[in-house]
Amino acid sequence: MTGDIIMAGFGGQGILMIGNLLALTAMEEGKHVTYFPAYGVEMRGGTANCTVVVSDEEIGSPVVGRPKGLLIMNGPSMERFLPMLAPGGDLIINSSLVEERQVTRNDIRLLSVPADDIARNRIGSRQMASMVALGAYVALSGIVKLSTVFDCLPKVISKKYEKFIPLNVNALKEGAALAGFHA
Amino acid sequence: MSAPPGKARFSKAVYARPRSLVDVKSHFCPGCHHGTIHKIVAECIDRYGLREKTIGVACVGCSVFLYDYIDVDVVESPHGRAPAVATGVKRAQPDKFVFTYQGDGDLAAIGTSEIIHAANRGENLSVIFVNNTTYGMTGGQMAPTTMLGQKTSTTPYGRDFRGDGYPIRMAELLAGLEGTAYSARVAVSTPAQIRKSKEAVRKAFEMQINGMGLSIVEFLSTCPTNWGMKPLDAQKRVLGEMSEYFPLGVFKERVQADFA
Amino acid sequence: MSALAAPPSKRLLKGNEAICLGAVAAGCRHYYGYPITPQNDIPEYMAAHLPALGGTFLQAESEVATINMMLGTSASGKRVMTSSSGPGISLMQEGLSYMAGSELPAVIVNISRSGPGLGGIAPSQGDYFQAVKGGGHGGYRLIVLAPHSVQEMYALTMLAFDLADKYRTPAMILGDAIVGQMKEPFVASPYDPASTVEKPWALTGCAGRERLNVKSLHLKDNEIEVHNWRLHEKYERIRKDETRAEPYMLDGATIAIVAFGTAARVGKTAIQWARKEGIAAGMLRPITLFPFPRREVFELARKVDVLLVIEMNTGQMVEDVRQSTPLHDRIAFLGKPCAMPTPEEILERIRLLAGRKV
Known part of the structure; x- marks a missing residue:
């Protein structure tokens, strides 16, 4: 399984966290993987984005011009990254904050995930929105197994916040369910 | 600790070359104070038995030839950077004795950043600062310590504060920094001054030995060649107008009690 | 776990x-x-x-x-x-x-x-x-x-x-x-x-x-x-x-990229894609920039049709490549000053160079 994705949103939405988690999961499944975060002044404006490339073979470029996946958590990121998505690629949008009419392309596969609403109303924490979105992407793309993502949670969540791991699992499952996948 | 000179049993030796001073003929100009200052430094190294654990840091200018005269390990630094180089030596070898030997162009112009921050960090170093109000090696250009009205090759009409600024008083400036343990200005134009300056260097070295922070001794020095003076007239200039503008004295002396 | x-x-x-x-x-x-x-x-x-x-x-x-x-x-x-x-x-x-x-x-x-x-x-x-x-x-x-x-x-x-x-x-x-x-x-x-x-x-x-x-x-x-x-x-x-350099997929290569660091990384993806299209692309990746792998570039230039030098600048290492071989007409250059080349644009250049030879 080979795939790549750009994830983007506001700083604080957990973009780098879920990108890192996806990369770690791919590594634990024995795949080649690269994770490249935006850095420096690019982050000072309050936006965050990262690129994850997963492959069964040695990975060349850690940065992609035409990603096969795009996960958009806020409106401004849509304008910047939508033109890059490869034709036929997967677009996951956080429809709580991004309006569907912003999706100006019809040559892609769109999955609208009201991530903030689900996180707030069904998980009980709006901070779980990015996990909902990641669950949806993992289920839609099949790039890694959802169960491996669960296994990797303790590696990215510090001991101090260990008690929130079940919340994260629930959030991932809710997202995956939206993609028609039931863990 | 090496034995101080003058301990012979039947006859009383009143003078001997310090062990840490290399027995070579001086290449410095007649009337130059570098030789006197080297000897004071060497005597103080001997006094505390530091010769075999000393690393000296030479700077750029006439001061660089430190390694031809003091019988210790010496590393040469780029112009003005001696306090940074000394920081690197001392951090790597905290048990060694480290001193810099710098001229006024080196310490008070190009190297102001390095000396101020080394002092401010309280680096446990000793600094010997030789102020002769000119760039000796390059041929007598204006130094940051050149006196107002003083003619140099780059102030042919005399230093004018309106374009050239004022001579800078480094001993006072560095005394104002928390990290500085000891700051004094001395001269070596009379035997009494030489005795006092040796006392200052001893104090400076003791500060390092006791881990108190950065110590600096500023020497008012001559450059008869570039001043265009006879050696004796050069001494008079130090005792006169230089000492008036650059007062001799101790500007800071840390005691154990105020060293947190 | x-x-x-x-x-x-x-x-x-x-x-x-x-x-x-x-x-x-x-x-x-x-x-x-x-x-x-x-x-x-x-x-x-x-x-x-x-x-x-x-x-x-x-x-x-x-x-x-x-x-x-x-x-x-x-x-x-x-x-x-x-x-x-x-x-x-x-x-x-x-x-x-x-x-x-x-x-x-x-x-x-x-x-x-x-x-x-x-x-x-x-x-x-x-x-x-x-x-x-x-x-x-x-x-x-x-x-x-x-x-x-x-x-x-x-x-x-x-x-x-x-x-x-x-x-x-x-x-x-x-x-x-x-x-x-x-x-x-x-x-x-x-x-x-x-x-x-x-x-x-x-x-x-x-x-x-x-x-x-x-x-x-x-x-x-x-x-x-x-x-x-x-x-x-x-x-x-x-x-x-x-001198150290990595030869990458150079067997039978007719087009050889010469690139270091990140540019080489991206080039590897383009080479994988080019090989899938039947274009014999490969790479010599200098690991030591000084010493520059002069002899390796000299030998490679004799074997391939094109040396494609890729740098994230307007052309610096390419001067060392030119110095390493007299076959200057075999040297092509792709420069991306202060930007990463994408695998897509490198592939495009490879296709162009391959096509020119057909």
Whole structure:
């Protein structure tokens, strides 16, 4: 399984966290993987984005011009990254904050995930929105197994916040369910 | 600790070359104070038995030839950077004795950043600062310590504060920094001054030995060649107008009690 | 965690952190530096970890002070490192010249950014000339290593310390923001020095020996001329014995990319794609930029139709490629100053070059 994705949103939405988690999961499944975060002044404006490339073979470029996946958590990121998505690629949008009419392309596969609403109303924490979105992407793309993502949670969540791991699992499952996948 | 000179049993030796001073003929100009200052430094190294654990840091200018005269390990630094180089030596070898030997162009112009921050960090170093109000090696250009009205090759009409600024008083400036343990200005134009300056260097070295922070001794020095003076007239200039503008004295002396 | 396939020693690690692990594994306990994007992970790691190892982390007042603190620690016989980016590396050129002249080893990491001037923080390979042609005054060389992966950031940092000590000269890791900031699976291989180097020249106080000097000033007779020839001879030995390059899919290649660091990384993807289209593309990746793999480029130029030099600048290493082969009409260039080429545009160029030959 080979795939790549750009994830983007506001700083604080957990973009780098879920990108890192996806990369770690791919590594634990024995795949080649690269994770490249935006850095420096690019982050000072309050936006965050990262690129994850997963492959069964040695990975060349850690940065992609035409990603096969795009996960958009806020409106401004849509304008910047939508033109890059490869034709036929997967677009996951956080429809709580991004309006569907912003999706100006019809040559892609769109999955609208009201991530903030689900996180707030069904998980009980709006901070779980990015996990909902990641669950949806993992289920839609099949790039890694959802169960491996669960296994990797303790590696990215510090001991101090260990008690929130079940919340994260629930959030991932809710997202995956939206993609028609039931863990 | 090496034995101080003058301990012979039947006859009383009143003078001997310090062990840490290399027995070579001086290449410095007649009337130059570098030789006197080297000897004071060497005597103080001997006094505390530091010769075999000393690393000296030479700077750029006439001061660089430190390694031809003091019988210790010496590393040469780029112009003005001696306090940074000394920081690197001392951090790597905290048990060694480290001193810099710098001229006024080196310490008070190009190297102001390095000396101020080394002092401010309280680096446990000793600094010997030789102020002769000119760039000796390059041929007598204006130094940051050149006196107002003083003619140099780059102030042919005399230093004018309106374009050239004022001579800078480094001993006072560095005394104002928390990290500085000891700051004094001395001269070596009379035997009494030489005795006092040796006392200052001893104090400076003791500060390092006791881990108190950065110590600096500023020497008012001559450059008869570039001043265009006879050696004796050069001494008079130090005792006169230089000492008036650059007062001799101790500007800071840390005691154990105020060293947190 | 039994469901996880990766061995426990494998971890997802950032390139800049791999440099720190390599330095610590190689016995470096002294780090001096000054903040600058995009390499701040390195001083931050060193500040957190070196004190516990009995080492020194010091945030200097400038890069000028940094390189001179390194000079002092190196003269003391200890391994020492700094990291910075273009503007800071420029400030270090004075000290690098003195260290080269005084024959002092040290490792300088340049996680380079765009220039000239303040430029920007976009990844760039615009510091190639500065790194490999001397940079400071007086005519000297740095050993320059160009990692293209997180694993290599680690391995080449250890190698840089070994080579610096072996040849008594500063060595530079020339990276960029991509290899510095990216994370990849990483396994910490044990440090295995080719040989341990004694440092009888180190200034440790003259107990039981004559006093020593470490210096670059030579005023007597023809001392400086002799010194220059000796340095030259050393650089020639480095050229002869330390040149490293990775051949990648060169079997039967008719189009060979020559690229280093991140540009090589991207080029590998383009080569994989080109091979799937039946275009025989490959790559020669210089790992040492000084010494430059001249002989390898010379041999390669005779075998292929095209050498496609790719750089994230307007053409610097391409001059060394031209110097390595008389077959200049086989050299093509793709430059992306202060930007990463995408695999797509490299593939496009490969197709064009292949098509031209049909």
